[in-house]
Amino acid sequence: MPSESSRKPFSESGRSAESAPGAPVPQGEIPLSVPEIRGNEWKYVKECLDTNWVSTAGSFANRFEDMLAEYVESKYAVATINGTSALHIALLVAGVHPDDEVLVSTLTFIAPANAIRYVGAWPVFIDAEPNYWQMDPQRVVDFLEQECRWTSGELRNKVTGRRVTAIVPVHILGHPVDLDPILTVARKYGLAVIEDATESLGAKYKGQMVGHQGDIGCFSFNGNKLITTGGGGMLVTDNEDWAQRARHLTTQAKVDPVEYIHDEIGYNYRLTNIQAALGCAQMEQIDDYICVKRGIASAYTEWLEDLAGLHPMRQAPWAESVFWLFTILVDETKYGMNSRELLAKLLEAGIQCRPLWQPMHLSPVYADLKPADCPVANRLYQDGLSLPCSVSLGESQRLVLDSLKQLSLLAGHQA
Numbered sequence: 001m002p003s004e005s006s007r008k009p010f011s012e013s014g015r016s017a018e019s020a021p022g023a024p025v026p027q028g029e030i031p032l033s034v035p036e037i038r039g040n041e042w043k044y045v046k047e048c049l050d051t052n053w054v055s056t057a058g059s060f061a062n063r064f065e066d067m068l069a070e071y072v073e074s075k076y077a078v079a080t081i082n083g084t085s086a087l088h089i090a091l092l093v094a095g096v097h098p099d100d101e102v103l104v105s106t107l108t109f110i111a112p113a114n115a116i117r118y119v120g121a122w123p124v125f126i127d128a129e130p131n132y133w134q135m136d137p138q139r140v141v142d143f144l145e146q147e148c149r150w151t152s153g154e155l156r157n158k159v160t161g162r163r164v165t166a167i168v169p170v171h172i173l174g175h176p177v178d179l180d181p182i183l184t185v186a187r188k189y190g191l192a193v194i195e196d197a198t199e200s201l202g203a204k205y206k207g208q209m210v211g212h213q214g215d216i217g218c219f220s221f222n223g224n225k226l227i228t229t230g231g232g233g234m235l236v237t238d239n240e241d242w243a244q245r246a247r248h249l250t251t252q253a254k255v256d257p258v259e260y261i262h263d264e265i266g267y268n269y270r271l272t273n274i275q276a277a278l279g280c281a282q283m284e285q286i287d288d289y290i291c292v293k294r295g296i297a298s299a300y301t302e303w304l305e306d307l308a309g310l311h312p313m314r315q316a317p318w319a320e321s322v323f324w325l326f327t328i329l330v331d332e333t334k335y336g337m338n339s340r341e342l343l344a345k346l347l348e349a350g351i352q353c354r355p356l357w358q359p360m361h362l363s364p365v366y367a368d369l370k371p372a373d374c375p376v377a378n379r380l381y382q383d384g385l386s387l388p389c390s391v392s393l394g395e396s397q398r399l400v401l402d403s404l405k406q407l408s409l410l411a412g413h414q415a
């Protein structure tokens with residue numbers, strides 16, 4: 001843990017270039033979100049290495065699936081090489097076809113939008129709601145009810161004429177989307193709901209685990225996630241046929257265990273046993289991690305009450321957030337600097353932080369799509385800043401807060 005004396009001083013300008021996302025955190029810096037490896041990870045991985053079960057077959061892969069299915073109370077789980085591939089397969093098994101349209105949160109990491117394109121479908125970007133920053137369910141309902149037409153047993157976008165087949169609510173930052181209105185309208189029109197729960201494993205919506213309320217849920221175990229397998233993902237569903245097809249597609253669609261016979265285009269998407277071994281060890285500790293994450297969030301929330309212009313993410317009354325990535329909004333007029341200026345100052349001081357993702361409707365990748373009106377996501381993108389919140393954060397959290405206070409003073413405002 002960095003000591004006070006090892007902290008870099010603030011200056012008027014400049015930033016620490018080494019703090020690029022994904023770069024190893026230099027000694028003395030406070031990372032944004034790093035893995036917590038303190039349980040049976042070494043033991044289980046050694047078991048794989050000792051027994052040569054290093055690849056996609058092996059007991060840990062099945063065990064990891066069972067553990068996750070049980071945890072989110074889902075009937076079936078299929079382990080994948082990452083969360084993006086889980087989303088890709090989810091869209092395929094849910095029956096999304098080329099040229100269909102799929103509603104997806106605009107304020108998200110790009111993976112779910114890209115997965116929609118992988119299957120040849122088109123994303124329709126939905127704005128965030130202002131309170132908890134998640135996909136706005138009213139926007140979903142309005143789009144489906146007003147901008148689409150039910151004709152010959154299909155829902156079609158009135159402007160593009162395309163068939164709408166699925167909704168991908170993304171539970172961002174550890175907090176659930178308000179799912180009920182989305183599920184209701186999806187049932188009305190026979191749309192599949194694929195929850196992107198990659199950032200929110202363990203979060204609950206109205207007392208139920210996210211990932212298990214729509215038709216399929218997807219998780220990620222990337223290095224920055226609540227639990228990690230280095231890289232990895234999981235798809236969960238109660239639909240046996242979909243689970244079987246997902247397993248088939250993730251293992252090259254092989255129909256015979258010995259002969260190389262394949263009945264459709266499959267993918268090499270199955271998680272390895274070594275990664276699953278890590279996953280099993282991480283799952284053993286997940287409740288503890290969530291407890292720590294919630295503690296970090298409540299400490300930030302309490303401390304930031306006294307600091308004008310910094311507004312922490314909140315938890316809806318119907319939600320149990322896991323606060324995966326603790327994020328604040330920076331009000332420039334009250335704090336004295338904007339989110340990017342604060343980002344630069346914190347990086348310079350050795351405190352890793354990140355802006356929110358550029359909303360998908362603004363992404364150059366999707367510039368050819370019909371422009372979407374998403375003012376809430378635009379504002380969240382402009383003002384959002386994620387702060388260090390690793391499970392191992394400990395006393396360093398005080399240093400983050402002290403820096404936020406000092407910078408507020410530096411900007412000429414009273415904390």
Ligand SMILES: Cc1ncc(COP(=O)(O)O)c(C=O)c1O
Nearest residue numbers: 082083084109111112198220222
């Ligand atoms: C919202 C969201 N969806 C999907 C993914 C993709 O997961 P992975 O990196 O495991 O492919 C991520 C992050 O990594 C994410 O944040």
